[in-house]
Amino acid sequence: MPIPVPDNISPLDNLLPDEPLLMMGAGPVPIPERVAAANSIVINHLGDTMADVIEQVKAMSRYVFQTESRHILGVAGPGSAAMEMAVVNLVAPGDRVLSICNGFFSSRLAEMAERAAGEVMRLDVPAKESASPDAIATALAEHRPRVLTIVQGETSNTIFNRHLAKIARLARERDCLVIVDAVCTLSTMPLEMDKWGVDAVITGGQKGLSSIPGVSLVAFSDRAWKAISNRGDQLRHWCLDARLADQFWYRKSYHYTAPVSGILAMHEALRLICHETLPARFERHLRCSVALQAGIEAMGLTLYAPPQARLNSVVGIDIPPGVDARELLRYMSRRYRVEISGSFGPPIIRIGQMGEQSRAHNLFRTVHALGSASKALGAEVDLPAGVAALEKSLEAFEFGDD
Ligand SMILES: *Cc1c(COP(=O)(O)O)cnc(C)c1O
Numbered sequence: 001m002p003i004p005v006p007d008n009i010s011p012l013d014n015l016l017p018d019e020p021l022l023m024m025g026a027g028p029v030p031i032p033e034r035v036a037a038a039n040s041i042v043i044n045h046l047g048d049t050m051a052d053v054i055e056q057v058k059a060m061s062r063y064v065f066q067t068e069s070r071h072i073l074g075v076a077g078p079g080s081a082a083m084e085m086a087v088v089n090l091v092a093p094g095d096r097v098l099s100i101c102n103g104f105f106s107s108r109l110a111e112m113a114e115r116a117a118g119e120v121m122r123l124d125v126p127a128k129e130s131a132s133p134d135a136i137a138t139a140l141a142e143h144r145p146r147v148l149t150i151v152q153g154e155t156s157n158t159i160f161n162r163h164l165a166k167i168a169r170l171a172r173e174r175d176c177l178v179i180v181d182a183v184c185t186l187s188t189m190p191l192e193m194d195k196w197g198v199d200a201v202i203t204g205g206q207k208g209l210s211s212i213p214g215v216s217l218v219a220f221s222d223r224a225w226k227a228i229s230n231r232g233d234q235l236r237h238w239c240l241d242a243r244l245a246d247q248f249w250y251r252k253s254y255h256y257t258a259p260v261s262g263i264l265a266m267h268e269a270l271r272l273i274c275h276e277t278l279p280a281r282f283e284r285h286l287r288c289s290v291a292l293q294a295g296i297e298a299m300g301l302t303l304y305a306p307p308q309a310r311l312n313s314v315v316g317i318d319i320p321p322g323v324d325a326r327e328l329l330r331y332m333s334r335r336y337r338v339e340i341s342g343s344f345g346p347p348i349i350r351i352g353q354m355g356e357q358s359r360a361h362n363l364f365r366t367v368h369a370l371g372s373a374s375k376a377l378g379a380e381v382d383l384p385a386g387v388a389a390l391e392k393s394l395e396a397f398e399f400g401d402d
Contacts, residue, residue: 017337019337020337021337021338021339022338022339022362022366023352023376024338024352024362024366025340025341025351025352026184026207026350027184027195027204027342027354029207029352029354029355029356030210030362031210031211031269031356032210032269032272032341032356033347034268035211035212035265035268035272037264037265037268038261038265038267038268039212039262039264040261040394041264041353042260042261043260044260045257045260046252050258050260053263053267054249054263056267057074057263057266057267057270060247060267060270061270063273064187064273065201065217066191066192066194066195067193067201067219068194069193069219069220069222069225070250071221071222071224071225072217072218072219072220072249073219073220073242073246073249074245074249074258074259074263075216075218075240076184076214076215076239076256076259076262077239078204078214078216079181079205079206079207079216079229080108080181081216081240082183082202082203082204082216083108083109083112083181083183083202084112084237085202085204085242086202087109087116087147087149088116088146088235088236088237088240089220089228090110090142090177090200090227091235092116092117092118093114093116093117093118094117094118095119095146095147096118096119096121096145096147097113097115097118097145097146097147097148098119098121098123098139098145098147098176099120099121099122099123099148099149099150100125100131100136100148100150100151100161100291101122101124101125102125102151102157102161103154103159103344103345104155104156104157104344104345105155105179106149106151106154106181109150109151109179109181109388110122111261121139121143121145121319123136127346128159128304128305129307129309130159130160130162130308131150131167132163133163133167136148136170137170140170140171140174146176146177147177147179148167148171148176148178150164150178150180151181152164152180152182152186152189152191153184153311153314155183155207155313155314155350157343157344157348158305158311158314158316158348158350159309159311160305160310161283162308162309162322163324164180165192165196168180169196169197177199177223177224178197178198178199179199179229180201180202181202182208183202183203183207183208183216184208184313184314185208185313187208187278187281187355188281188282188285188312188358189285189312189313190278192284193219193221197221198221199220199221199223199224200218200219200220200224201219202216202217202218203216203217205262205269207355208354208355209266209269209273210272210356211265211266211269212265212266213266215259215266217266225242227276227344228243229243229292239256250265269355283397284358285313285353285358287358287394288357288358288360289313289315289353289358290312291360291363291390291393291394292363292366292390293315294369294389294390294393295363295386295390296351296367296386296388297389298306298382298385298388298390299367299371299381299382299383299386299388300381300385301318301320301374301381302317303316303317303318303386304316304317304346304348312353313353314350315350315351315352315353316346316348316349317351318348319347319348319349320374320377320379320381321379321380322377322378322379323374323377323378323379325343325349326342328349328373328374329341329342329349331377332369332370335369335372335376336368336369336373337364338369338370340366351366351370352390360394364387367383367386367390368383368387368389371386376390
């Protein structure tokens, strides 16, 4: 045997920390017990039980996406695979595409459209601003795109495109298909696919939905599906071909072996959302994120995004003066077992408020870890003031318990 068995391989238990880390970064996020349990099960991907599971996943997704669409597909892959599925099925070679770019992830949509041989015009949104409907109206008139891509929440720099409904309407008036990346926002804040006239909504598992990474969802409108059905050319992608995926998701037939465990986990994540209901879930996210922001500011740190363009699902914080961001994150992780994220663009650190992250006890632990670690590394922060502001802000919302 020319290749020997590797030595020094440790069991997983030796690699993982004794105490699990609290995942408060920009994803993956903590998962509920039931999601974890479902993820440990393997069943027949084409059996009757799986068929029942798929029917329920689609029914619950229609609620979560707020759509009556009969074209909701699961993808074995990251949020990016769902992005690519939306893009490659809706952008045929030579199609004009208008990509609204706020940062890293929205630019990824533009890159995918270019790779799909679309004729892409990028509209770069100025830093710290939401995409402007006026600027987009002008670009729509000039470029006359067949497809527009946009992100609801730009996770990388914590910018929120708050005029999404209006932007979708402007595009629709010009007969332009709208692709929305809602990976970090779906189920954390309103997104009404049908009412707003969105043609493709993308989400991943490991952020807003609080499921596992690796299984994602994409919902297509009837208008989008018509465009997909009428396409004359053959897609270069086989796994991401929506018409082939339809075989599994709507015809109980085989496309590829579905990630059964991940779909069972997704089922449980969606069921917990339906149980909580969207209005209660949106309120919980808003209350927690606003309180976290109040705590951070009271501590003496600065939020990156101005209030009018600030995303609540991921909170961006300027790096405390005099502190090395990587050292800060390492310190928080080692000393307090709290993980937050560094930058994917501007020099900030980021705390997620998606799904299970938006729980009062997680906020206190995170604010404490951030404040205490910043102080230890030489920043001037008032940790007691931060904790007090967090407490006060949480109390000011009188509804719900957590
Ligand atoms: C995380 C994220 C993605 C990419 O998801 P992956 O699962 O990492 O592929 C895309 N868009 C947004 C807005 C995200 O937050």
